[in-house]
Amino acid sequence: MRQRLAELESLETERQRAEEALRSRDRNLTLLGQAGQDLTATLDLQQVTEQLLPVATEIIEAEGASVWLRDDSLESWLVCRTAYHYSYKHSPVDLRVRSGQGVAGWVAEEGESVIVRDVQEEPRFFSGIDEQTGFRTTSLLAAPLWSRDRVIGVLEVVNKRQGEFDEYDLLLVEALAASSASVIENARLTETLRQRTVDLQACYKRMSELSRALSDDLRGPLGLIVSFAQVLEADYATLSEEELRHYLHAISQRGSEMVGVIDDLLAVRDEPSREMTAEITSLDMAIVVDEALERLYYMIGxxxxxxALPETWPVALGHGPWIEEVWVNYLTNGIKYGGQPPRVELGAADQGDGTVRFWVCDNGPGLAPEEQVRLFAPGARREGEFEMGLTLARRIVEKLGGQVGVESEVGQGSLFYFTLPLAG
Structure with missing residues (x-):
């Protein structure tokens, strides 16, 4: 009788375990189904990944999970897009591993899932992430995120709360990875499309501003050219040689101003997309400045x-043609807005921190603080006119590792400066 009772108790225990297993599987299937519905309800990449991870940790009964996606700019790298842990606060989000590095990198490269029951015995495990976050990984599951015949990332689940990860856990993770991969890819494409739309809108706004700038800045010199040409047409026979030379010189000067406006416009237009590259050398600034002054010969006359020029110049690093363009724009600005007559002083000084500061100081009316803040920004105006040349100067100097700026007080003139690395 006792043996029979023991057998019945054993059978009851087995029945309860089987029922619990069935309930657990039913619960997991329900969670998987609900997760699928939730994931397809949004095209926001952050929401998709954040919804996925709590479900993964609950189904697998793990401590945490993370999604690693291929970097948009560097396909050979994986970046942790989002992570979830039910109690740990430090996150690996934005950390990177190379494709092939660590378990996640191996899964991304090979396209195969993996179970690691003890990371101490796993040669593919990369401890660098734990070292950076302070988290302690003991075990993990990782499954590839396949979309359109390519691995776009990895779903990783870490630290089984009770017992060890098994094949059934891996099956669940693979199911989650399969259902979420295409959703993640679509959300990622949507995110890219949104950003492209924002960029296009900004570009359209920028081109509209530059079109207005072209109209405003060309109207003045073009009007003078037309006026001088009309005088020549009407009175050519009665004009002296000196008067003819004067009108032709004026037309030439105004034409040069128009060419300068168009050059600046094209340079600023291409700023978001054109990659500026050049050889960096030690600059003989006296020669560079002479070239800039030669270009402005007629305006100066x-x-x-x-x-006013210094006797000597410190030697800085840069690209001569670019820096010549900066000087032309600074000088044009000083002459255009200087006093009557304009006085423009050029100078330079070693800053003592590995940089040289160059400047152009004018005797104009000066600038209020609010004008100084926006002067180098795209689309900035001064006295109603667009300052494209200063925008171009800022971009050039920053590309060469320097900075631009202005110091001014109303009624005291203005000093425009830029810095470059000191040579040697």
């Missing part, structure tokens, strides 16, 4: 500009 027409306006009777007083130019």
């Amino acid at each position: 027409d306006r009777d500009v007083d130019i």
